[in-house]
Amino acid sequence: MIDLHVHTHASADAQHSPRELFAMAREIGVTTLSFADHNTLAALPAGRELAGETGIEFIPAVELNTELDGRELHLLGYGIADESPAVREWFGEIERLFLRQAERRVRRLTELGLRLTLAAVQTYAAGRLPTGSSFLDALNADPANHRHPLLAPYREGPKAADPYVNFYFDVLAKGGPADVGGESLPFRAAVARLRELRAVPVLAHPRDLPATEFATAVAAGLRGVEAICSYHDPVTARRWLEAAAHFRLLPTAGSDFHGARTKAAVKLGDLPGADETIVVRLRAAIADANA
Structure with a gap:
């Protein structure tokens, strides 16, 4: 069992500490886990430490709120080197x-x-x-x-x-009465920066994103798409798996677990169809990005 998109309480809308999440993961049989907090790397050192304690594989990640041609898209960055001075400098800019x-x-x-x-x-x-x-x-x-x-x-x-x-x-969000526009992270720039920093950019939970807009996102330099997630029924997951194959992208799998307080319907590790081959391909992509 794997889950490559989990939020710790480093995300202001999430509930559980890194230690609690590793304990929950071990209890249900998760063997590979990724923390992907909103616009912050704060929990990644704890994730590495807990991986050593528990034997659960840990793949560092982040989830960035970005905007592409007027649409908000969430962008995952796998293998992000949170100890790098260049990465830390960029995330200081993101925080501001x-x-x-x-x-x-x-x-x-x-x-x-x-x-x-x-x-x-x-x-x-x-x-x-x-x-x-x-x-x-x-x-x-x-x-x-x-x-x-x-x-x-x-x-x-x-x-x-x-x-x-x-x-x-x-x-x-975009189009809402309190949509402020302007102050967003540009998708194309974020993809380029992740790749420059040797991380693997993956589009999170695309749901019903139109095919033309997905093609635009791919053209920006995406390496993968979160095909299997809590928001995709089997038909939608299959569609995104096929899209990944068509564009030669990595398919990934993540629950977007936050805890019962904010997303009660989302369960840790509840990702039918996700298997170890996803992790094998992601590991290879991270290694390739760092070659």
């Missing part, structure tokens, strides 16, 4: 970029009539880069916001069953 984005989102939400401060968002981010959950928690914590119609769908009704994900995509 997303902090500016958070500031602009706060301003936009207040323009929409909500009461919110950057300090409140950062309190819920707890020293990490803010995510959608940081914003929603900070908004819900202020009684002045409780009757605001923008938040109503995430308190009652179908969207309240998965409030953090729905709030992010409805309100903060």
Whole structure:
């Protein structure tokens, strides 16, 4: 059993520590694990240490929030060398970029009539880069916001069953009322930088991405696509496996596990059809990137 896309509590919207995740992985029989936190490498040293303790193979990764021609795409970087000065310098730039984005989102939400401060968002981010959950928690914590119609769908009704994900995509993401634009990581530049830093760029959970847009992403220099994931039914997974074969890309498999608080339906290691051949090919791609 493998899982190549797992979030630790280094992601502000995730729940579990690296040690807890390794214990959970060992209990269910995961043999290869990757931490891929949002725009941060903070948990990777712990992952390497725990791999030595447990015997579970660990492949370092990161998940970057990027934008390609107006669409938000999540980009995984496997084999990222988090101890490299060049990598650390780049992630310092990324942190500053997303902090500016958070500031602009706060301003936009207040323009929409909500009461919110950057300090409140950062309190819920707890020293990490803010995510959608940081914003929603900070908004819900202020009684002045409780009757605001923008938040109503995430308190009652179908969207309240998965409030953090729905709030992010409805309100903060591209096209939402608090979409700030501009402050995003360009997809093409991120792919190029990952390759320059000897990491393997893989498109995360493409879901229903149109074929023309996927071809554009491939042309930017992708090396793989997350074909098997929690958001793909068997038909969708097969489609992306075929797309990977067509474009000669690596197919990867990852749950995007965050913990029950933010993504209750996503289970660690629950990836039917994922097998060791995926890991073998990923190892080879990482070795090739570092040759």
